[in-house]
Amino acid sequence: MTETVQTQAWKTQRSGDSQLKRNWAKLRRNKAALFGGILILIYLITALLAPVIFPGNPSAPNLSRSLERPSVEHPLGTDELGRSILGRVVYGSRVSLLIAIGVVFVGLLVGVPLGLISGYYGGKVDFCIQRITDTLLAFTGFLLALALVAVLGVGLKNTIISVGISMVPIYIRLVRGCTLSVREQTYVEAAKALGTRDRIILLRHILPNVMAPITIQTSLGMGTAILFAAGLGFLGIGVQPPTPEWGTMLSSGRAYLFHAPHVATFPGIAIFLAVLGFNLAGDGLRDVLDPRFRL
């Protein structure tokens, strides 16, 4: 029976504490993760309560007030069309949140089942799915989203689909890897020997054990989705104006970089904070759930 000093950890846990309680305690201790959680919370609240925080139409132009520096009336200044940047940033959070959720949804919906099937059944099915995944991955993330936009066209819906599809191979790989190792566990063998149907095994034995890396990836994925969507917006092939999207705002702010840098600065800070929040939370989750499931 092999044991190192490190693996004697179980001897130093108090009996009776549930795993969930222990995990939560661990997570709470991680100050960085807490900070990330707060950032995410702020982000969510801003998105949900946007009309409360900024009443009025953020996209309504007011050319007489264009490119004003930050002031009491417009705390973040105005853009080239005289619109309050604060308002656009606040409403932009809705757009990016919608995109992020949509993207992750697509990734999970397509990626998780494919990953499970690929990992569990192996053989030809696995081979096919893996070759497709390889090909998709050869487009390295952003490029794939780019290529898909080239086919599908611009706009909010297509942004979600494109970025979502670019997230799918990541989930497939992750879930497949995890499934492969869980599949070899003895309890799966035991379930099979009892004649349990594959579908039940997948749902009750394998999926719960894959949840940890999926959760971590989802948190990180939300951040990545925001970055990709903003990137597409910046290039002009994402969400189209006048819809306030942080990346698109940065793109228009670029022209006024010298005279009015605030137009480009604040949306960028918004992106940064949102993504930072998801990254911190994702890291914290990873430390707690399993340091082995590094990506």
Add this chain to the structure above:
Amino acid sequence: MLQYVLKRLLSTIPVLLGISLLLFFMLRMLPGDPAQVLAGQMASPEDIKIIRQQLGLDRPIFVQYGLFLSRLAKFDLGRSARTQNPVIKEIWARLPNTVLLAVTAITLACLFGIPAGIIAAVRPYTWIDYLFTSMALFGISMPVFWLGLMLIVIFSLVLHWLPAGGIGSWKHVILPSFTLAAFVVAFITRMTRASMIEALSQDYTTTARSKGLKEKVVIVKHALKNALIPIITVVGLQFGLLLGGAVLTETVFAWPGIGRLIVDSILARDYPVIQGTILIFGLLYILVNLFVDITYAFIDPRIRYD
């Protein structure tokens, strides 16, 4: 060893085929007549006819694909719908610029990232670890184009030290490559740290220490050598991501590379160029992966001999 290299080379074929298939079908999924799409807005009916013949649109789909592959093999990627220049020429004119940027960026990233990761791993949970880890975290969370714009504001518009864009001297290379590197260095630092911590917690590290070896030797000779394997994976992967990030950075800094080419082409619906650049990106990615895998074999003897 040779066997391993051959195996790896062979495994790139399905991916290459996959990319070509994807491109092949992408064209046919676009609305409208494929020949028209390829020819572009400014083409004459004769041009369209020629292209239709080239594509073999009236023949069975397998034949079309075969024609497509044979053209690819001859490096015939068609003509740009915008400029009517051969796509290969357009790409070739810009490819070296992107490669220059990417290589500079990844070198910078490794030069900073790997030592930072090692230091953070050797002194975990100290202020220096927190410093490097936070910097890395910020780097990953920052949109690369925003960072570029901010750097332009600071170094070009305020300090007047460096040019805001374009190409020409070594000064022009600094801002874009630093911007690109910032994103990547974050991944490399994190991976190096994680990988080193893992290696340092392994049994063989305890064994090395139990022999009385100096800590420096333990870190470099025993731990780092093992830690390099995942680090190299990440560097290779990051190179691929760099190519994607190059698109944004080149746009910000008006850098004449293939990243900008693909964006301009998408906006102009210049499909032959889109197709060509995607293919080149894919090829580059595969090459980098191959290189990484071969490097593995040099570092990890288990792969070499199995």
Add this chain to the structure above:
Amino acid sequence: MKQEPLLSITNLHTRFHTYEGVVTAVDGVNIDVYQGETLGVVGESGCGKSVTALSILRLLPSPPAEIQGTILFDNMNLLDLNLDEIRQIRGNSISMIFQEPMTSLNPVLTIGEQISEAIRLHQRETRQEAWRKAVEMLQMVQIPSPEIRAKEYPHKLSGGMRQRAMIAMAISCHPRLLLADEPTTALDVTIQAQIIELMIKLKEEMGASIVLITHNLGLIAEMAQRVIVMYTGKVVEEGKVEELFENPLHPYTQGLLGSIPWIGQKLKTGRRQLQEIPGVVPSLLEIPEGCRFHPRCSRVMGICRKEEPPLVQPENGRLVQCWLWT
């Protein structure tokens, strides 16, 4: 006629500071190792035997570990030495063999390199000379074709050969004390026998002392002259192997010996079930009051529940911590 011990551990406490509290893995342990003897250290997993060995060579990362006490070797307190000084001792006068030869050998370095680097360090030999000596060591541990094997990587070797290589690494600088932490546990039974024989032979040839840490009582019987039994970080019994096996004093030791199945047991005793010690080893964060073993003890008395018994010497050379013998 008591000789001076080679290694003398006095009042060793090794604590780990964790979020859940302070874990005292070694709680006031006194051990003496004499010249040329094999001392067995026995106990279930988590009793602190490995931590004791790691404490001797100071291989525990120092936060979160905290080591207190005295470990005398060559008239020096090893716990007082700075890191450079302890490194001169590691691999040199005291070395260690670990349990898992696969993970304890560095996969990206050749066997020969891993052995010769210690030789180069401690004996200041040149590369070629150290390599030659490394091959000699491999020969000594009876690895066939040592010159070829030395150039190979650990994953190419079988489990038994890896353990031999580890032993070669440990003895390469002729240590006076060898700490063997479960050296055979990860091996097949037939290989175990070979390794045991090898270790006995080497000990005779080199005259070193061995601290043999294991939970395998059979191994102790074969190799050790004296034995210490540990439980939750304390020494509960000590004595000569024959005496202890013949007449175990502490109920825990009795339980350990009684739980070894032997051929003919069912016939002779009529028992259909194996003997076991009821209960489990307590978590080091929730140590029972009084005698630590009392919740599992078949001969528990009132006082056992309230007060921890002192360590007493019922006979010459025997120590036991139990109210039955006080």
